[in-house]
Amino acid sequence: MLLIDPGVLGDEMAALADDLSDSGQPVVAGFSTHPHWDHLLWHARLGAAPRYGTARCAATARDRLADARAKARIAELMPPDIAGQVPLDLLGLITGLPAEMTQIPWDGPQVRIIEHQAHAPGHAALLIEERGVLVAGDMLSDVLIPMLDLNDTADPIEDYLAALRLLEGVAGDVDVLIPGHGSIGGADQVHARIDQDRAYVHALRDAHVPSDPRVGPSAKDGWDWVADVHARQLERLKGLTQP
Ligand SMILES: [Zn+2]
Secondary structure, eight states, X not given: OEEESOOSSHHHHHHHHHHHHHHXXXXXXXXXXXXXXXXXXXXXXXXXXXEEEEHHHHHHHHHHHHSTTXXXXXXXXXXXXXXXXXXXXXXXXXXXXXXXXXXXXSSSXXXXXXXOSSSSTTOEEEEEGGGTEEEOTTSSOSSSOOOOOOSSOSOHHHHHHHHHHHHHHHXXXXXXXXXXXXXXXXXXXHXXXXXXXXXXXXXXXXXXXXXXXXXXXXXXXXXXXXXXXXXXXXXXXHHHHOO
16 A cells, blocks of 8 residues: 555554454555644554655655654644644654655556645645546645745745646546545546636736635635635735735
8 A cells, every 4th residue: 555644643553553454455555745733744543654755755844843842833733623643752753855855765556756845845746547536635635725845935826827737747647536635536536626726826916705605604614714714825925925
């Protein structure tokens, strides 16, 4: 098995480890789509397979975790109802894959690494070509708006639009879309979500109110905080674009 962004709670990762060991298929590789804490976790019972990410993802994780207080700060950022249930000891132990490596190095089906600069440094989606499956990390969600990387890039809007164009380039090969948060989508959802995300980013760029079902009263249950993320992005972008 290749295990991508395995989970958050200790319990859920342990249950996954049980299911995988019952299936008789050991985890032979891991992959983190990007260097945010909820995508960098691992459980001892998942085993000691190499855990990969893009070179930039791994370097960013390493830099951010180098500080002795980093894990304590991450624990403080977590929603209080889960804070004690997330094992941080194996957080972020990622091996960076060289930029020219465009496939996961393993013996399973070919998995193409589609790196782009959008939500976080070194973010990558994975395309399992022979199965038509796109694992999108924190892109193309039906519950989260595009959350731009406002810290590590000179032009976060254009970077995000370029990433959407890159994903659009493979959309024709995708039958199943798996975002890191929200619902799995079929082939029809790929273009719909790309269009929805592009419209959101354009609205953000032009400081228009986005007519986006993920922001405001139409947000799905439990996702009302996305409106606050939108408000913060709007504020930050004003700061970035004003002379
Ligand atoms: Zn993220």
